[in-house]
Amino acid sequence: MxxxxxxxxxxxxxxxxxxxxxxxxxxxxxxxxxxxxxxxPAAQDSFRQGWKEALRGETRPVSELWEDLDAG
Incomplete structure (x- = not known):
């Protein structure tokens, strides 16, 4: 490109x-x-990927995500 x-x-x-x-x-x-x-990636593609992961149960508690952000 x-x-x-x-x-x-x-x-x-x-x-x-x-x-x-x-x-x-x-x-x-x-x-x-x-x-x-x-x-x-385009927002639509990103949402689709996230939705698929959620449907497969590939999720993490929000509190755990905050811990990762605070540590980084």
Whole structure:
């Protein structure tokens, strides 16, 4: 899915070249989080998957989910 205009790629690469090496690990993490956030499955697909899991009994108590969030 290469729909971005070539100048965007060039601009991103120019910016990348200006980042000090010690900041590259943090930058890489930022880029990955961004990519994952914009490539989430469609809400309808996500709901269908969740509904199937619920029907199969693949659920967890809300209190347990909060524990996971608090720990993370």
């Amino acid at each position: 290469d729909t971005a205009r070539p100048e965007y790629r060039s601009e991103v690469l120019r910016e990348l070249e200006q980042i000090p090496p010690e900041f590259l690990p943090a930058f890489l993490k930022l880029v990955r989080v961004f990519r994952e956030s914009v490539t989430l």
